[in-house]
Amino acid sequence: MRTTxxxxxxxxxxxxxxxxxGSGRLSPRIAAWTLVCCAAVVAASSAxxxxxxxxxxxxxLPMVAHIGRWPVAAVAxxxxxPPWLSLVAAVVVVGIVISVAGTAWHxxxxxxxxxxxxxxxxxxxxxxxxxxDDPDPLAYALWAPDRRHHRVIVSTxxxxxxxxxxxxxxxxxxxxxxxxNHPMFVAVATLARAVxxxxxxxxxxxxxxxxxxxxxxxxTATSRPVAASALAKAGLATLGQHPAPMIEMALHGxxxxxxxxxxxxxxxxxxxxxxxxxATALVAAGACLWATHDTELFYEALRRS
Amino acid sequence: xxxxxxxxxAMTPAKVQAAMxxxxxxxxxMTILARLHEKGVIERTKAGRAFxxxxxxxxxxxxxxxxxxxxxxGQDRTAxxxxxxxxxxxxxxxxxxxxxARADAARAAAEQG
Numbered sequence: 001m002r003t004t005x006x007x008x009x010x011x012x013x014x015x016x017x018x019x020x021x022g023s024g025r026l027s028p029r030i031a032a033w034t035l036v037c038c039a040a041v042v043a044a045s046s047a048x049x050x051x052x053x054x055x056x057x058x059x060x061l062p063m064v065a066h067i068g069r070w071p072v073a074a075v076a077x078x079x080x081x082p083p084w085l086s087l088v089a090a091v092v093v094v095g096i097v098i099s100v101a102g103t104a105w106h107x108x109x110x111x112x113x114x115x116x117x118x119x120x121x122x123x124x125x126x127x128x129x130x131x132x133d134d135p136d137p138l139a140y141a142l143w144a145p146d147r148r149h150h151r152v153i154v155s156t157x158x159x160x161x162x163x164x165x166x167x168x169x170x171x172x173x174x175x176x177x178x179x180x181n182h183p184m185f186v187a188v189a190t191l192a193r194a195v196x197x198x199x200x201x202x203x204x205x206x207x208x209x210x211x212x213x214x215x216x217x218x219x220t221a222t223s224r225p226v227a228a229s230a231l232a233k234a235g236l237a238t239l240g241q242h243p244a245p246m247i248e249m250a251l252h253g254x255x256x257x258x259x260x261x262x263x264x265x266x267x268x269x270x271x272x273x274x275x276x277x278x279a280t281a282l283v284a285a286g287a288c289l290w291a292t293h294d295t296e297l298f299y300e301a302l303r304r305s
Numbered sequence: 306x307x308x309x310x311x312x313x314x315a316m317t318p319a320k321v322q323a324a325m326x327x328x329x330x331x332x333x334x335m336t337i338l339a340r341l342h343e344k345g346v347i348e349r350t351k352a353g354r355a356f357x358x359x360x361x362x363x364x365x366x367x368x369x370x371x372x373x374x375x376x377x378x379g380q381d382r383t384a385x386x387x388x389x390x391x392x393x394x395x396x397x398x399x400x401x402x403x404x405x406a407r408a409d410a411a412r413a414a415a416e417q418g
Contacts, residue, residue: 138388140386141387174389226412228405228407234389239395256390256397
């Protein structure tokens with residue numbers, strides 16, 4: 001419990017750095033899967049580690065000590081965690097619980113809002129492609145847990161902007177988001193970020209990887225230059241629209257030009273980075289399990305004293 | 306449907322067939338349009354001997370409002386809705402124009418080769 005419990009926090013930092021470096025060098029599909037799974041594991045490990053650090057504070061409460069059948073005084077004297085640290089950890093645990101609960105509620109609200117939008121489409125667009133009359137070039141994938149309710153929403157502005165091949169590329173891009181359930185990836189990463197704010201950087205990397213994944217699917221359906229030109233045209237047409245860019249994408253840098261440039265090049269393949277990310281996550285999980293085991297032993301020993 | 310929406314007015318089956326690139330037979334296009342009309346997705350008016358079909362836009366405007374509300378709901382809207390392009394900065398325009406020229410060149414080369 002002494003040292004292993006601190007490992008997950010160090011490894012969160014390592015994951016963030018590795019994620020930023022590695023995501024541009026992996027194939028998008030592998031990058032996305034690796035980032036989301038590692039983020040989830042590291043977030044969970046960090047949460048458990050904080051709880052372990054907080055446990056002496058909780059264990060000292062007379063009611064808890066009574067349930068656990070260990071002497072209150074012994075916790076104070078024999079705990080390997082300094083009392084001030086344990087108190088800070090307890091506050092952090094409360095913060096994490098509130099943050100995760102709030103995020104989960106927010107995600108559920110979005111899902112519900114999506115459902116009412118989808119119901120509006122059910123009559124006018126039974127086939128899965130919905131058009132809205134809007135001069136702005138818009139193309140969205142509206143996701144739902146039931147596959148049959150997936151919709152691709154395209155504006156008349158977008159349709160007029162592109163030639164037939166480019167329209168096919170845009171459709172393929174949005175369908176890829178739906179087919180591979182990308183919004184689920186984003187939901188998991190958002191929850192991971194609720195546990196540990198640093199993982200917000202990993203969430204940005206993940207969103208970029210998901211867009212690249214859908215771009216690659218669009219390129220497969222049409223061709224790389226066609227997908228590139230569709231994306232470039234759509235990007236240029238939306239330049240005036242969003243004067244304040246979303247903070248997330250701004251953190252990543254020039255996302256759309258990067259994506260277009262990537263489509264004009266060959267896709268990357270280097271595998272070793274994926275294993276570095278996975279190894280980090282596994283070590284974090286392992287450290288967490290070890291620390292949990294140690295903690296159990298600690299409280300067992302307390303009970304017997 | 307996409308061909309109908311892209312047009313600015315009502316279209317006869319012949320025009321729809323042409324807009325779709327002539328991949329489908331005339332009778333197929335006619336059948337699809339008739340079925341869409343039965344479902345209430347498009348409306349038609351007589352134009353000479355054939356019908357001219359027009360998509361029912363009014364419904365879509367209501368839906369657009371739903372979508373707009375979804376989009377305006379703060380930063381993290383991508384649990385449900387993922388867009389093609391999000392938040393471009395003005396300085397990215399020049400880069401994009403250069404890249405678009407490259408893409409056009411690549412397409413032209415591919416079509417010739």
